[in-house]
Amino acid sequence: MKRTMRRRWIRTAFDAYAPRLLRYVARLVGDEAARDIVQQTFMKLWQVDPPPVGDHLAPWLYTVCRRSAIDLRRKESRMLAHQAQLRVAPPPSATPQRTPTETKVEANQILAMLGRLPEGEREVLRLRFASGLSYREIADVTDKPIGTVSALMHRGIRSLRTAVGEASS
Amino acid sequence: MSLHDDPRLTAYALGELDAAETTEFEALLANDPAAQAEVDAIRSMAALLEGELSTEADAPVDEALRADVLAGPSKSRGWMLWASGIAAAAAAFGLFVMSANDEPDAASRLNAGAAPKSAPVFLQGPAEPEEKTPRVAASVASMAPQSAAPMRHADRAREKATALNLRSINRDSRFADGAVVGDAPVGGYDPNVALPPAAAAPATRAARPMQLAVGKTAGKKIATGLLGRGDAFNADPAGRDQFIAPPENPFTQPTLEPLSTFSIDVDTASYSMVRSRLNQGRRPNPASVRIEELMNYFDYDYAPPVDGQPFATHVEVASAPWAPAHRLVRVGLKGKMVDRPRANLVFLLDVSGSMSARNKLPLLKDAMSTLVDNLHPDDRVAIVVYAGASGLVLDSTPAKNKRAILGALERLKSGGGTNGGAGIQQAYWVAARNFVQGGVNRVIIGTDGDFNVGTTSRHALVEMVEQRAQGGIALTVLGFGMGGSGGGYNDATLEQLADKGDGNYAFIDTASEARKVLVDQLDGTLVTIAKDVKIQVEFNPARVAAYRLIGYENRRLAAQDFNDDTKDAGEIGAGHAVTALYEVIPTGVAGGRTVDPLKYQRPKPIDPTSREMLTLKLRYQPPTGGKSTLISGAVIDDGVQFDAASADLRFAASVAAFGMLLRGSPHAGSATMDAVLGWAGDALGKDEWRYRQGFLDLVRKARRLR
Numbered sequence: 001m002k003r004t005m006r007r008r009w010i011r012t013a014f015d016a017y018a019p020r021l022l023r024y025v026a027r028l029v030g031d032e033a034a035r036d037i038v039q040q041t042f043m044k045l046w047q048v049d050p051p052p053v054g055d056h057l058a059p060w061l062y063t064v065c066r067r068s069a070i071d072l073r074r075k076e077s078r079m080l081a082h083q084a085q086l087r088v089a090p091p092p093s094a095t096p097q098r099t100p101t102e103t104k105v106e107a108n109q110i111l112a113m114l115g116r117l118p119e120g121e122r123e124v125l126r127l128r129f130a131s132g133l134s135y136r137e138i139a140d141v142t143d144k145p146i147g148t149v150s151a152l153m154h155r156g157i158r159s160l161r162t163a164v165g166e167a168s169s
Numbered sequence: 170m171s172l173h174d175d176p177r178l179t180a181y182a183l184g185e186l187d188a189a190e191t192t193e194f195e196a197l198l199a200n201d202p203a204a205q206a207e208v209d210a211i212r213s214m215a216a217l218l219e220g221e222l223s224t225e226a227d228a229p230v231d232e233a234l235r236a237d238v239l240a241g242p243s244k245s246r247g248w249m250l251w252a253s254g255i256a257a258a259a260a261a262f263g264l265f266v267m268s269a270n271d272e273p274d275a276a277s278r279l280n281a282g283a284a285p286k287s288a289p290v291f292l293q294g295p296a297e298p299e300e301k302t303p304r305v306a307a308s309v310a311s312m313a314p315q316s317a318a319p320m321r322h323a324d325r326a327r328e329k330a331t332a333l334n335l336r337s338i339n340r341d342s343r344f345a346d347g348a349v350v351g352d353a354p355v356g357g358y359d360p361n362v363a364l365p366p367a368a369a370a371p372a373t374r375a376a377r378p379m380q381l382a383v384g385k386t387a388g389k390k391i392a393t394g395l396l397g398r399g400d401a402f403n404a405d406p407a408g409r410d411q412f413i414a415p416p417e418n419p420f421t422q423p424t425l426e427p428l429s430t431f432s433i434d435v436d437t438a439s440y441s442m443v444r445s446r447l448n449q450g451r452r453p454n455p456a457s458v459r460i461e462e463l464m465n466y467f468d469y470d471y472a473p474p475v476d477g478q479p480f481a482t483h484v485e486v487a488s489a490p491w492a493p494a495h496r497l498v499r500v501g502l503k504g505k506m507v508d509r510p511r512a513n514l515v516f517l518l519d520v521s522g523s524m525s526a527r528n529k530l531p532l533l534k535d536a537m538s539t540l541v542d543n544l545h546p547d548d549r550v551a552i553v554v555y556a557g558a559s560g561l562v563l564d565s566t567p568a569k570n571k572r573a574i575l576g577a578l579e580r581l582k583s584g585g586g587t588n589g590g591a592g593i594q595q596a597y598w599v600a601a602r603n604f605v606q607g608g609v610n611r612v613i614i615g616t617d618g619d620f621n622v623g624t625t626s627r628h629a630l631v632e633m634v635e636q637r638a639q640g641g642i643a644l645t646v647l648g649f650g651m652g653g654s655g656g657g658y659n660d661a662t663l664e665q666l667a668d669k670g671d672g673n674y675a676f677i678d679t680a681s682e683a684r685k686v687l688v689d690q691l692d693g694t695l696v697t698i699a700k701d702v703k704i705q706v707e708f709n710p711a712r713v714a715a716y717r718l719i720g721y722e723n724r725r726l727a728a729q730d731f732n733d734d735t736k737d738a739g740e741i742g743a744g745h746a747v748t749a750l751y752e753v754i755p756t757g758v759a760g761g762r763t764v765d766p767l768k769y770q771r772p773k774p775i776d777p778t779s780r781e782m783l784t785l786k787l788r789y790q791p792p793t794g795g796k797s798t799l800i801s802g803a804v805i806d807d808g809v810q811f812d813a814a815s816a817d818l819r820f821a822a823s824v825a826a827f828g829m830l831l832r833g834s835p836h837a838g839s840a841t842m843d844a845v846l847g848w849a850g851d852a853l854g855k856d857e858w859r860y861r862q863g864f865l866d867l868v869r870k871a872r873r874l875r
Contacts, residue, residue: 007239014238018230035234042238110221128183129215130222134629135185147176150185154176157214164214 006046013057014042020131021065027126028069037068059137062127066141113163121156124149172197172204182211184594187629188636195601212595216560219591415722417834420715420754422764423708428728430705431721432738433502433747440466441538443831444863447870448579453831460720460828461749466542467824467860469746469817471503478800479699480504480741484785486806487814490848491826491838494758496806498751499818500706500785504698507743512548512609513565517596519616520554520581526617529649533615534578536683541575544568545744551599552577555592565603572859593630600642612637613645614666635669644669647687649677699789701738701797704749705731707784711777712806714761715754717836719825731788734797741789748821752836753782755806782806816854820861823849827868842872 018038025034041064045051052060114122127138135153139146172178180186181194198204421429439462446453474481483501488494516537524530541550546569552562563577596612604610634644646667677683703726708716718725730736741747754761786801811819826840826848846868853861 003241007241010241011239014235018235018238022230035231039234039237043242046242110217114218125218126222129218135180135183150176150180153183154179157179157211160218161210161214 006051009051010042010045013045013061017058017061018042021061024062024126024131025065025069028066029072033069033072037065037072040068041065058131058133059140062131062133062137062141109167110160110164113160113167116163117156117159121152121159124152125156125160128153172201173207178204178207179211182208183215184591184629184633188632191633191636208598212591213560215591417832417836418718418720418722418725420717420752420761420836422715422762423710423713425764425767427707427710428705428731429708429716429718429751430703430726430728430731431718431749432724432726433702433704433741433749434461434721434724434739435465435741435745435747439463441535441542444867445535445538447867447874450870450874452871452874455832458828458831459722460825460832461724462720463828464720464748464750464821464824465746467820467864469501469503469748469821470854471501471746471817473503473744474505478505479789479791480702482785482787482800482802484802484804485809485815485818486782486804487809487818488811489752489838490811490819490822490844491829491840492752493811494754495838496753496755496782497811497814497818497822498706498753498783498804499821500704500749500751501817502702502741502745502747502787504741504743504745507698510608511605512544512611513600513603513605514549514609515551515553515565515596515600515603515612517553517555517592517612517614518581519614521617524617524649529617530581532677532683533647533649534581536677536687537578537615538575539683540687541568541571541578549603549605550574551596551603552581553592553596553599554581561595561599565599569857572863594633597633597637597642601637601640604641610642611645612642613647615647615649617649631666631669634666638669647677647683698741698743698792700740700792700794701734701736702741702747702787702789703731703736703738705786705788706751707786708753709776709779709781709783710756711779712756712782713753714756714758717752719750719752720828721749731786734790740792750821750825780805811848816852819852820849820854823852824864827864827871831871842868846872 021038021041022031022034025037028034029037041061044064045061051057114125117125123142124138127133127141128135133141135146135149138144139149142149144152177186177190177194181191181198186194198208439457439459442457443453443463446457471483472481481503483499483503485499485501487497487499489497518530518533520530524533544550546567548568549565550563550568551565552574554560554562562581563574566573568574593612593614596614600610600612638644644667705728706716724739726736726738739747781803782805784801784803786799788797788799790797811822823845826837827842827845828834829837830840830842830845846865849861849865849868853865856862
């Protein structure tokens with residue numbers, strides 16, 4: 001493929017996925033490292049031939065990002081063991097504006113409740129609802145059997161519904 | 170095991186089951202109302218989550234990062250992390266990585282610990298020789314030290330996130346779709362698939378109009394009828410509707426012109442337009458006010474025909490409320506009732522940010538309200554929307570509850586990203602729940618092409634659409650505003666879906682197109698019972714000094730066209746009611762003579778003994794065409810006053826007066842909006858679905874504009 005054509009293709013891919021990937025990776029390792037990981041992921045996209053297309057592009061990008069992030073976390077936990085825990089689940093880089101309406105309060109509660117779920121459930125829910133991946137893609141990205149993803153998703157949504165029910169009663 | 174604990178419950182709600190699993194699971198669901206309720210609850214939670222997470226601020230994508238990425242590998246930095254990412258990818262996507270270079274052991278070496286020296290093989294890339302990309306050795310050397318930066322700076326205060334740019338996400342999501350659309354096998358990468366469609370778009374667009382669903386003759390004819398007339402209702406290419414006002418019919422003396430001939434008209438579009446303008450607090454364009462369409466918007470309680478006639482004719486005469494010395498002649502036709510298949514329509518509407526353009530969502534809403542006006546009362550309509558979140562905004566509702574449907578339409582607002590995958594699942598779910606055996610069951614997608622299948626793989630989606638079509642739920646896709654640089658590949662997805670869904674794909678760019686196509690969709694549900702229905706009235710000069718047909722300006726025919734079966738006229742559908750009003754100035758009342766007496770001709774002999782006011786003649790052809798049939802009868806005026814007339818006549822007269830006021834008609838006499846409120850308020854009849862009540866609301870809105 002000609003380089004100029006590939007550049008156009010990369011640009012479209014970058015504009016489509018970079019914001020979501022950055023948000024996703026930032027939750028794993030923080031904003032600074034996320035920037036580098038996302039950059040490297042797209043650099044990698046320059047290199048692969050044939051490039052992942054169609055249904056494969058999103059899981060490919062998420063897989064590369066996620067593994068880089070996990071590697072980084074492992075490395076950090078070795079080097080900065082006492083700080084490692086801080087980085088497990090950083091808070092969102094910006095919290096949505098709180099408005100006094102009923103639904104917004106409920107919605108904010110949802111995010112807080114999401115944060116309290118076990119990491120496995122939280123991760124599949126985020127990959128699904130923040131990043132729009134399918135069960136199959138989530139299974140590929142997280143390296144879990146699809147049945148596990150299905151069960152995590154079911155439990156996660158169940159817990160959130162229960163939590164919302166308790167909060168509103 | 171209770172379905173409650175079955176993970177398939179969530180998988181089903183999210184559309185993750187394949188076709189066979191779906192069938193199997195739906196069988197289980199059918200006997201378990203609690204589980205059905207849970208499916209809905211799961212979907213609500215999913216929508217809430219999706220909505221909440223999508224409004225979370227994205228991490229900032231700074232221009233420097235973008236520039237670095239677009240510059241390509243030669244400027245890469247932080248390669249150590251990158252290398253480990255590659256190694257990770259190598260595990261999952263070995264074939265991509267292995268083919269990235271010619272060194273068979275590259276991946277394993279990186280995996281082992283990412284020695285800097287192994288990096289260059291990845292950095293070489295597919296650069297064209299002529300581009301003279303700096304080779305990597307240097308950049309590796311200079312970039313390597315930065316690999317530690319992320320760790321050093323990881324605890325820095327985080328940059329403030331920028332607001333999510335919906336427009337750009339929206340546009341960008343096309344890419345995702347585009348990539349998905351191509352159906353390129355993993356190994357066979359077609360650059361055209363994922364590239365912006367600039368080059369391919371013109372061809373696609375040129376081809377689009379040809380793909381419009383051209384209905385069978387009946388559907389097409391009805392569409393023509395509904396759209397009205399090219400001469401009065403045109404839409405320019407930018408989607409702005411242009412109206413050319415036909416002058417109102419003047420009073421005519423029967424001594425000069427005894428015959429009044431016109432085609433019936435079952436359009437109601439003008440009422441929708443007037444309503445939408447008034448609801449926006451704006452005065453309707455007088456030229457858009459077509460009084461016959463306002464009158465025909467409403468149902469009238471005319472008795473259906475007996476003895477196998479296609480329609481019944483009901484004539485009533487009373488005084489005109491705005492000019493008590495004048496007489497109103499109301500001609501009402503009622504088509505026979507025919508059992509036709511009921512329709513179960515589920516609209517899946519894209520309300521993402523890009524749909525807010527005036528040639529998209531507003532057009533769709535307008536067309537849908539026209540459609541709803543034309544549905545049979547027992548047809549059902551549901552509305553599912555998709556954007557950042559997807560959800561059911563209107564559960565399946567009988568079309569006779571027009572108010573609820575129109576209310577839901579009014580409330581639709583655009584905003585948010587696009588995720589059609591979840592939406593289409595839900596739309597089919599609603600359609601399946603309200604399935605009409607032997608009827609028309611159809612999901613209708615309205616989108617501008619940002620159909621991000623998102624959470625569902627495209628393959629599974631196509632399979633589901635196909636399977637649903639076999640189960641009797643068809644799919645129609647209406648594309649909006651897909652001209653310009655946007656079109657391209659998503660077109661292909663949508664078209665493929667429609668194709669598999671046993672449906673049609675139509676591109677809609679103007680209001681007139683929207684109405685036409687939506688009514689074409691009704692092809693299977695509307696039954697024409699007579700076509701080319703023409704009315705000819707002969708007035709008796711002994712009783713009538715002058716007459717005037719109210720409205721129908723564009724439907725007037727020459728007297729000789731009445732008996733000419735080659736002259737087209739309007740259709741009447743099953744159960745349709747058509748109303749026409751004449752305003753008549755009786756002989757002996759001032760104002761009847763508008764033209765001086767003729768000097769060289771004597772009026773034809775008049776039978777002074779005839780009490781007949783007029784003779785009404787109707788001509789129609791069977792729906793399949795062929796020789797026309799004539800019905801005729803004489804009408805005698807019994808001198809009934811307006812107050813004593815039927816509620817139907819009084820209401821039709823009120824609507825006519827309202828139309829005349831909106832048009833600024835010189836014939837409106839003593840009519841005012843207040844007077845219209847009074848006349849119509851006394852003529853509501855049963856008004857089971859509150860259409861007439863809705864009319865009162867409109868009159869009040871119009872009154873405030875004065």
